[in-house]
Amino acid sequence: NQEHLKPQIVHALSNAELYCLALANIYSDPNYHNQNHCGILQALARKGVYLAEPNNTQLTETILIQNSPLKMSAHMAVIEGLMVLYAKEVVTGDRVVSAIRRFDPQAEVDVPADHEKGLLLWISHASHALIAKIQTEEGAGDKTRLPELPAAKDFQSLCDGVGLAAVVAFYCPGELNWMDIRVSKRPSVADALHNLSLVHAFCNRCLPYSIFHMQPEDVTYMRG
Template structure:
């Protein structure tokens, strides 16, 4: 079985493809201290922090050198977050905290390693969790200012979430109490469930069923009897699938029109090798059934980003195979992370192996990232967002053959 570490070493050189991630378009959020957030009343909260292990990757687009340490080899279907009931990595990948202009170093790196190479949460972080201060800050992002001011402890956060229809429950469906969250030694399972609930609330602020349906209707038809989503997860799947279907239609139409031009009597005949003409027909736009497993190779999400930002992510920049290798998947995920870091204010908080292996405990993290994509492309709409449309096909015949899409070559 191919290991993840070995897969990284076997990734082909794609520096020429990386040139597509050009910096000619002004990236929104290049200043980390000015991160847009869903609630316009919370613009004073400047940064959304990912709690977890320090990220040693450097991702600078536009031709600069990029460094990616190899994630440690893991057997397929296995992830560190499943090695123990409540690992610190799970906590690290799930918590988002909001701070002001000056971020304490403890919040940037909340873990320390003891002499036995065991990781622990730093005491100041334990204090913030037990006091409820951290949760109050996060919950304040999704509430009106007058309601956010009343958040003082765990109980007020739990009540605020319940008013939004989000309940903090243990795995056996018993409510998580203020006592569970404030007791010492810390009861990590209760805190994980509260973090999950906050992420769900944050996600609901950025995406909704109504917004997705309205968005999709602009470029596709929806069957009211078969396709209307019944929850946010279903809405995300609908959005991603409709865009991948649209991309399949666009590339097929472009190929047909270009082929018609090549076959026209007045066109100068050029001989192509058969394998050259058909090689890119293997390009596969995936459709999702399971939001966690089916985005694990990064292809569907990169196709979605290409639809909205064709000048920044081109189809030839990533792998669109029906059965991608681990190396292909890792490459796609790294490109996804680099794009988010450069243009979407570092909203991709997962490690490459997190998305590649997609353990169930990270489902909310994946959904939050997809919600962020929707919010950026459909609500914020930075100046580099230019969705593809069938109207662009009208300009295909006016393009020189050197601009022929690789899908047709």
């Protein structure tokens, strides 16, 4: 809702300033400054990110420069496109395979087809690696204590927080103990909120700036 946006934000969206800053930051290239919306859309298209409004009408400069009122659906499409572009640039197939082989050199991993499959593959392998790590530390102890971490099948399956918390517990065991993760075959809303709150707290406490931009409740209810 435009009423909740500061006038400076409305202005920066309608003149493409924020989009220029985003692209310049992604590629560390000042040449992306001073682009208009058409230039932004062309840059996204060159990178394989094509945008359309919810009703499948093509985005145009005319639509995006409107600020009274601001066409929020159009700008949300551009913002989502920039997020997809960033994910594609960061989560390349080679990087995913390399990350997995750092903790599992013998893993037989096919290069994922896209960034979404790449993220899910990495999370699944990190979860399996966490279980293997626990087994090594536990030795011949009680195997019933091992968590049954589900594979990350799609992004919706991450909404219970188990996979995300497992990744943090694997890489940063001193910050998140795997025993604090609530694992259940049919996780409740309370379980999901607990796990996501662990991840949320980790992001706020340990990262230079938080990457958890939503509240745990928002992510929980995304699973439907």
